[in-house]
Amino acid sequence: MFDIAVIGAGPAGFSAAIQARKREKTVLVIGEAGGWLSRAHSIQNYPGFIDISGAELLAKMREQAEAMGAETRPGVVHQILPFGDHFALSLGGDFIEAAKVILCTGAKQPRLLPGESEFLGRGVSYCGTCDGMLYRGKKVAVIAQGPEAVSEANFLSGLCSEVHWFGAPQEGVDPRIVLHGEKPEAILGGMKANALQADGQPFAVDGIFIFREAMALSALLPGIETDGTFIRVDRGMRTTVPGVFAAGDCTGQPLQVSKAVGEGCVAAMSAVAEL
Ligand SMILES: Cc1cc2nc3c(=O)[nH]c(=O)nc-3n(C[C@H](O)[C@H](O)[C@H](O)COP(=O)(O)OP(=O)(O)OC[C@H]3O[C@@H](n4cnc5c(N)ncnc54)[C@H](O)[C@@H]3O)c2cc1C
Structure with a gap:
């Protein structure tokens, strides 16, 4: 059980982790390396660095957080489940428990396919290693848009009779998987x-697995309030869900590193105060 779980390994997430470690709280940062900042060739408006690449700045933030004792894990959190005084986070086939959660998920919200929410848990899944057994010997489609897609699809290819890959081809895909060039548009079904x-x-299948680099907020934490696509927060970066905080691009404009870092700091201090 961690004191604080941070979702998203960007500037807001590492800033929150650094502040939490400074106050001797256990903290886990979950997220793939990379993200928005690593795509910026040159950052010239972050104090302390006259000109630095986004990738280098992010690497320094990670190094500092890890040196201070923050744990890090790659992957995409699929769901946050409130359990009274703590939370369980589903990550691949694991559940991670934390007393407080800080969302630092960035501005990029995936657009859901028509039918996706309706059939979630009824033929649609975000986790091959969790739900693959339900499709043993069956024909499934994989919508591959995230870093987990290759390993998850390969896992399914060992269980399912057919795995059909919809998405850009990626290295390391099991040769048993059938690659498709068609663009997924909707999920169809009855019960x-x-x-x-x-x-x-229509391409008939028994199940559909969707792997993206981020989750829609409505799937990640149902009931959390938003203003448009941004998470609603107060001055202490508290969301409308008690025990859950948010920081960085996911809370709104301006989408800037210094704002993300500042909010990460505030979110961590608010979370620590409630522990
Ligand atoms: C090309 C480019 C140039 C830029 N130039 C500048 C600049 O010069 N100056 C400046 O201040 N800003 C700049 N920015 C903006 C800056 O990168 C962002 O404001 C900053 O990265 C926001 O930090 P963040 O931590 O809020 O989110 P992000 O950096 O977006 O990190 C969020 C991370 O969370 C991950 N995530 C989302 N959902 C989940 C989940 N469910 N589970 C696990 N992980 C998840 C995402 O994949 C992502 O890696 C630039 C951005 C780009 C793309």
Whole structure:
């Protein structure tokens, strides 16, 4: 059980982790390396660095957080489940427990496919290692848009009779997986999902696995209030869900590193005060 789980390994997440460690709280930062900042060639408006690449700045932030004792884990958190006085976070096939959660998930919100929310848990899944056994010997489609797609699809190829990959080809995909160029448009079904519509045509399957680099907030933490696509927070970076805080681009404009770092600091101090 961690004192604080931080979701998102960007500037807001590492800033929150550094502040939490400074106050001797146990903290886990979950997220893939990379993210928005690593795409910036040159940052010239972050104090302390006249000109630094986004990748280098992010690497320094990670190094500082880890040196201070923050734990880090790659992966995408699929769901946050409130359990009275703490939370369980689903990450791959694992559950991670934490007393407080800080969302530092960035501004990029995935657009859900029509039918996706409706059939979630009824033929649609975000986790191959968790739900793959339900599709043993069956035909499944994988919508591959995130870093986990290759390992998760390969895991499914050892269980399912057929795995069909919809997404840009990636290195390391098991040769048993059938690659498709058609663009997924919707999930179709009755009592449960039974087809993926791609390029206007229904493709019959028993299940559909979706792997993205981020989760829609409505799936990650149902009931959290937003202003448009941004998470609603107060001055202490508290969301409308008690025990859950948010910082950085996910709370709104301006989408800037210094704002993300500042909010990460405030969120961590608010979380620590409630522990
Ligand atoms: C090309 C470019 C140039 C830029 N130039 C500048 C600049 O010069 N100056 C400046 O101040 N800002 C600049 N920015 C903006 C800056 O990068 C962002 O404001 C900053 O990265 C926001 O930090 P963050 O931690 O809030 O989010 P991000 O850096 O977006 O990090 C969020 C991370 O959370 C991950 N995540 C999301 N959901 C989940 C989940 N469910 N589980 C696990 N992980 C999850 C995401 O994949 C992402 O890696 C630039 C951005 C780009 C793309």
